[in-house]
Amino acid sequence: MNKIATPLPDLATVKALDSAQEKITVLNPVGYPPKVIKKALAPRLESLDGKTVYLVDCRFDDSIELLKHVQAWFATHMPTVKTRIISLAAT
Numbered sequence: 001m002n003k004i005a006t007p008l009p010d011l012a013t014v015k016a017l018d019s020a021q022e023k024i025t026v027l028n029p030v031g032y033p034p035k036v037i038k039k040a041l042a043p044r045l046e047s048l049d050g051k052t053v054y055l056v057d058c059r060f061d062d063s064i065e066l067l068k069h070v071q072a073w074f075a076t077h078m079p080t081v082k083t084r085i086i087s088l089a090a091t
Contacts, residue, residue, distance in 0.1 A: 049080040057087040 045051070053074065055067045064085070071083045 048078060052082040052084060055083055055085045057085060059088055 055070055057064050057067055064087075067085050071085060074081050074083045
């Protein structure tokens with residue numbers, strides 16, 4: 001039989017329960033995670049030449065500064081790739 005567990009008022013009650021050897025059932029409310037279905041990855045592009053890469057500012061501390069450095073790296077190392085910085089606040 002299932003019983004509801006309630007806080008015990010004092011230690012005398014604890015000793016009384018121990019001597020009675022009662023068993024209680026505790027149910028786990030977490031449950032089971034759903035099964036994960038694998039999906040194939042998107043195919044990789046041959047090259048980024050002529051493409052636009054959107055750098056999304058997720059608004060953590062100084063993230064815009066990081067994205068500016070990434071944009072400068074693309075301008076130096078891959079000049080054929082266009083970059084745009086987009087802020088989440090603008091959407």
